Amino acid sequence: MAGRGGMAGLKQVQRQTGVALWRQIADRIREAISTGAYDETGMVPPETMLALQFGVNRHTVRSALAALAQEGIVRAVQGRGTLIERKERLNFPITRRTRFTAGIGDQAREMRGLLLDEAKEEASAEIARWLGLKPGEQVIRLETLRQADKRPVSRATSWFPAKRFAGIGAAYRAGESITKAFAELGLPDYVRATTEVTAAHASAADMADLELTPGAILLIAKAMNTDLEGMPVQYSISRFAADRVQFTIEN
Amino acid sequence: MAGRGGMAGLKQVQRQTGVALWRQIADRIREAISTGAYDETGMVPPETMLALQFGVNRHTVRSALAALAQEGIVRAVQGRGTLIERKERLNFPITRRTRFTAGIGDQAREMRGLLLDEAKEEASAEIARWLGLKPGEQVIRLETLRQADKRPVSRATSWFPAKRFAGIGAAYRAGESITKAFAELGLPDYVRATTEVTAAHASAADMADLELTPGAILLIAKAMNTDLEGMPVQYSISRFAADRVQFTIEN
DNA sequence: TATGGTTGTCTATATCAATAGACATTTTAA
DNA sequence: TTAAAATGTCTATTGATATAGACAACCATA
Secondary structure, eight states, rough: OSSSSSSSSSOOOOOOSSHHHHHHHHHHHHHHHHHTTTTTTTTEEOOOHHHHTSSSSSSHHHHHHHHHHTSSSSEEEEETEEOOOOOOOEEEEESTOHHHHHTTTGOOOOOOOOOOOOOEEEEEHHHHHHHHHHHTTTTEEEEEEEEEETEEEEEEEEETTTTTTHHHHHHHHHSHHHHHHHTTHHHHOOOEEEEEEEEEOHHHHHHHHTOOOOOOEEEEEEEEOTTSOOOEEEEEEEEEEEGGEEEEEEO | OOSSSOOSSSOOOOOOBBBBBHHHHHHHHHHHHHHTTTTTTTEEEHHHHHHHHTOOOOHHHHHHHHHHHHSSSEEEETTTTTOOOOOOOEEEEEEEEEHHHTTTTGOSOEEEEEEEEEEEEEEOHHHHHHHOOTTEEEEEEEEEEETTTEEEEEEEEEEEEETTTTTTTHHHHSSHHHHHHHHTTTOOEEEEEEEEEEEEOOOOOHHHHHOOOOOOOEEEEEEEEEESOOOOEEEEEEEGGGEEEEEEOOO
């Protein structure tokens, strides 16, 4: 028995599906780069070889490579080939002590957390349930963008009980981290209680914030943090650029 | 301050991106259905309204709805509207005692696990590392397809130490579950050690197995299970149809 | 310096995606 | 019975996608 699993064999791209061939090919090459398939040479195979491999015209491959060059992943050099510029995928551990900045701190030189927006609002039924509040109680919502080495990694919306964490927006803007903002407001430690992970296509807003192209994938983590007594302190929905991260769960 | 977060505002679909408008719209509507946006009526808004909302021609919306009908998510009825047929998303808890069948057992009537292929092979460096073997030692690889109510949910490739689990293919085929197969072979209990989660576009093979369309998203879980002494017993790569599942991590 | 291998550019053609408009068909409700 | 609202079908046109071929420009190396 054999024939399934692993090996290519099947046609790798499909026509008439609403997704252009050049985009399907770009997605496959991006994936191959991030898994280290071309590490030996540091280059993508020649256009003619890729065209043969995917069963398309060389021009179609060129469209795919142009898109990847636009993303800054490869750089074509006439006469030599197409060089790989960037291939990282940040690992993001999800544990009881999950922290964004510390979690990937050693995998990137510069971590930043930008506050895009802050608002005080009434808790919806869902937010209230997660934070252990009554619907309509005041919560503070923060819209944040997290970057690693100037490259956007995730876009998060977080809610906090307004009474307990007044001023968390300013604290976040100053420290660029939830952990530091909590510490500033008198909460030295907290733990991750639950995390729900899904995946979806990027919306237009996420494309803009995370510098993605249509068809791009998001890993979505809905998380609830509590203080050490088990009282909810934060509920957040984080949208990660899926080709830049992986989650690790250690049990 | 306001304006970000939540509300639409921006153009929801983009042109000249390699992803056809009708597919982008289909993805948005599928997502809206699964989050319960149309639960009040049980129907999708009229085609003319969707066309207005997305800023496209009615025919383009019709292409999107035709694709969703093809997937069995909606059903158009002339004169009435477009009815929502299915909107479930299975929850899959990832804990120390993660088991596929038990995990979603109460969310579906009929759970099945089909053995697609079985092979004995030499462990690659990566597989050997995960299973605590020397590269080249014999392992058994199982290719399985898991279904909930006859709908494919995930496609998994699993490796087991060949010496300890000879005959696991037959045991899986009989019991349609890893847990039962392990029990059959004298391992009554085991635990999930680590799980890595990523997302990617579906390959052609996955599209076929999971009945997906191009552009569809996979949630990929790479998991290692051990026996109660901490000895690795299984390494697996499971590819889930992202629009049918969510993962939950309880810390 | 010559050659082979590679990316860059151009022209031409066929197919798919998207818009536009008109009208038919079916259901629901006035 | 009628009208309104919804999906179904058809024709026509435009722009994006994909193929095909030819050749130029550039790089590394023999």
